[in-house]
Amino acid sequence: MPHFCSTFLVCLYQRYLSSNIEQLLAVFAGIEEHADSKKKISLFEFSSSQSITLIKLKKNIKNYEIENLGGDFFNFIKGFNKKDFTINSDTISVKIKNLIGYFLHGVKLKSYKFEKYLTKKEKKNIIITVTGKNKPSFQDQLRFKAIEEGTFYARDLVSEPGNILHPDEYARRIKSLKKIGLKVNVYNEKKLKKLGKNTLL
Numbered sequence: 001m002p003h004f005c006s007t008f009l010v011c012l013y014q015r016y017l018s019s020n021i022e023q024l025l026a027v028f029a030g031i032e033e034h035a036d037s038k039k040k041i042s043l044f045e046f047s048s049s050q051s052i053t054l055i056k057l058k059k060n061i062k063n064y065e066i067e068n069l070g071g072d073f074f075n076f077i078k079g080f081n082k083k084d085f086t087i088n089s090d091t092i093s094v095k096i097k098n099l100i101g102y103f104l105h106g107v108k109l110k111s112y113k114f115e116k117y118l119t120k121k122e123k124k125n126i127i128i129t130v131t132g133k134n135k136p137s138f139q140d141q142l143r144f145k146a147i148e149e150g151t152f153y154a155r156d157l158v159s160e161p162g163n164i165l166h167p168d169e170y171a172r173r174i175k176s177l178k179k180i181g182l183k184v185n186v187y188n189e190k191k192l193k194k195l196g197k198n199t200l201l
Contacts, residue, residue, distance in 0.1 A: 040069065041076050053077075063102050070106025074126075078111075083124060089132035101136035104128065105144045112152055114159035 045051040055073060058065070077085065089100050107128065115121045130136075136144070157165060157173070165173075171186045178184050192200055 041073060043076075057096075061096070063098075066096070066099060066102040067106030067109065070103040070108075071110035073103070074107045074110040077126065084127050084129075086129045086131060089130055089134035091132075092134055098136060098140055100130060100134055101140045101144055104130070104136070105148065108144070108148050109151060112155055114156060116156070116159075 040056050042054045042056075043051060044054070053073075053076075055069065057069075061069075087100065092099060111126070113122070157170070175184050175186060187195070187197075189201060192198075
């Protein structure tokens with residue numbers, strides 16, 4: 001069983017966020033005592049429009065585990081009727097560089113869906129606002145966004161049916177990446193034979 005060294009993040013919806021951080025932390029400390037010690041994510045609802053979610057970190061947590069925790073959080077909230085959440089980063093009691101960035105990165109990666117050919121697409125958007133001093137920097141946000149866009153592009157290619165993404169179409173899509181600075185070489189049958197790549201033919 002993992003050892004949890006700290007509870008972090010207060011996620012609230014429906015404008016419950018207190019402008020007084022001391023008051024917020026007092027509420028945080030009070031409900032932390034009642035959180036299930038075995039659960040990574042615990043929800044406390046005060047009314048139909050006010051709730052707090054506590055998320056726990058295990059000791060010596062790694063960046064990829066923070067991303068996984070973000071994915072768990074997405075699974076936790078995706079069935080909620082509410083769509084607006086606020087993370088108060090000032091409630092983080094441990095010093096892990098870019099913790100919020102990795103957490104939100106995990107949320108974003110978990111939110112991926114391939115709905116290109118569905119006649120009825122799910123239109124629900126989840127909005128997460130980060131307040132406090134521990135926000136990801138603009139450069140970190142750009143870095144995570146680039147990784148997410150690349151990951152989603154790869155997932156789109158993998159998810160396409162074979163009768164759509166045949167070799168010629170695949171080459172066309174890959175060549176389109178030249179516009180963002182990638183070097184792409186597409187070899188025809190003659191070039192492949194010259195290179196001795198006969199097993200690909």
